[in-house]
Amino acid sequence: MRPHSEGAGATVPVQTRSERFRSVNVDDFEPVTGREHEWKLSPVAAFADLTSGELDGSRLAIDTADAAGIATSWIGRDDARIGTAGIPEERASANAWSTFGEAxxxxxxxxxxxxxxxxxxxxxxxxxGAHTVIEAAPNSRGLVVLRGTGDARLSENVEILVGAGANLTVVSLQEWTDDSVHLASHFARIARDAKLKHIVVSLGGKVVRVNPSTHLAEQGGDVEALGLYFSDAGQHLEQQVFVHHDAPHTRSRVTYKxxxxxxxxxxxxxxxxxxxxAATGTDSYEQNRNLVLTDGTRADSVPNLEIETGDIEGAGHASATGRxxxxxxxxxxxxxxxEDEARRLVVRGFLTEIVQQIGQAELEARLIEALEAELQGA
Structure with a gap:
């Protein structure tokens, strides 16, 4: 809700997804209660320290396996690229943004x-709290894997800048320990005739919440947003995906399983x-599929589609949860x-469709092996 400009303190609902309040300052957000639209399906008590507490914003310990043409460095908060892809829409993201020392x-x-x-x-x-900027130069190509292992209580923001004509794949891989908590907001801006393949793979962690937002800001932009998750007993895995078609002849495909x-x-x-x-000629489709293996589980799946122009190629959404x-x-x-092997084969075929779209054989093989380990415990 927002104050109405002429209503003497009255409020009106946010009418469209793009109208949500945004700020880089955590104090601009009310304390999280769990009743807010962005938190109502989340176990907020499990990570109150990340939404309201003080965060350590020093450099994270990282291990990089660089390739020629992909380099890592640290930049200050005043770097012009920070804030270019997007800014926080909720308190955990803003808390991380207010805290980090270097990106x-x-x-x-x-x-x-x-x-x-x-x-x-x-x-x-x-x-x-942490901040990462991934910048793909115009006409560049590459695959970047952001992997999390070990213990963590982390809130972070990831900005992805895809230059004109670039083709970038980003894989966010969560393999945290069983008691870890990871809250992440990913913001992507896609320039003219550029393509982003964004893949979220969540396997480990007590609570993992990765929310990617993609802004198709210039003509010909393309995003393929893929997700794969395997939730075990007592585990909460969440993803809130937003794609904003803001320019003509853009394309998006969202598939989470x-x-x-x-x-x-x-x-x-x-x-x-x-x-x-302004997004004439848009071609968009989103879908979520969930496979329930035992009793006592819960899968919430909510697709939403807003269209402000009738001049599009096509748009649709689908959602299904079943045994x-x-x-x-x-x-x-x-x-x-x-029967037990037949069940594993069905699940393996259901999930590996996402893995096989990564486009890098070594990583695909390692993820299939991780899925096999999950299935052995099923």
Whole structure:
């Protein structure tokens, strides 16, 4: 809600996704209660220290495997690139923004394909705030993996700047320990005729909440937003995805798939697509699929689509949550495959569709191995 300019203190609802309040100052946001639209499906008591407490904003311990054409460095808060892709819409993001001392800059240059992995590990249990900027130069190509392992209580912002004609893939890989909490807001700005493939893979952590927002700011921009998650007993995995078509002839595809097993396993997916009045020729589709493996789980799936112009190529959304396909199980078991193995094969086929779109064989193989480990415990 916002104050109405002529209503003597009356309030009117936010009419469109792009109208949400934004600020880099944590004090501009009210304390989190869990009743807010952005928090109502989240276990807010589990991370009150990240939304309201003091955060350590010093440099994170990182391990980088650089490739030629992808370099890492640290930049100050006053760097002109900071805030270019987007600014916080909620208190945890603003708390991290208000706290960080320096931002990690990952620069991608050169037109050849290349891969670099940046691993954050050994962060401990101290509440921390961080900021990362990934900048792809015009016409550059590359794949950047942001990987989290070990213990963490982390709130962070990630800005992704995709220059004109660039083709960038960013993989956010959460493999934290069982008690870790990770809240992340990703902001991407895509320039003319550029393409971003953004992939969120959440496997480890007690509470993991990764919210990517993409601004298709110039003509011909393209985003493919993919997500994969496997929620075990007592685990909360959440993603709120926003795609803003703000220029003509832009394209987006959003596909998130997850599996849930064990008492208290929870997933939340909210997908918002806004097609602005200048975004003629837009081609957009979003979908979320959830596979429930046991009783006692809960999957929330909420697709939203706002269209402000009728001159588009197409737009749509879909959502589905269900159990195993009995026909698939019967087909496999009829060919002599034991039921437990048949179930694993069905789940593996359901999830690996996302993995196979990463486009890097070594990383795909490692993620399939991680999924196999999850399935062995199913």
């Amino acid at each position: 990690l800059l990952i620069s991608v240059t050169g037109e050849d394909d290349k891969v670099a992995t940046v691993t954050r590990t050994g962060l401990g249990t101290t509440p921390r 997850g599996a849930l097993q064990g008492e208290g396993a929870r997933s939340v997916w909210i997908g918002d697509v806004l097609i602005g009045n 195993f396909d009995d026909e698939q199980l019967f087909y496999l078991m009829a060919r002599g495959i034991p």
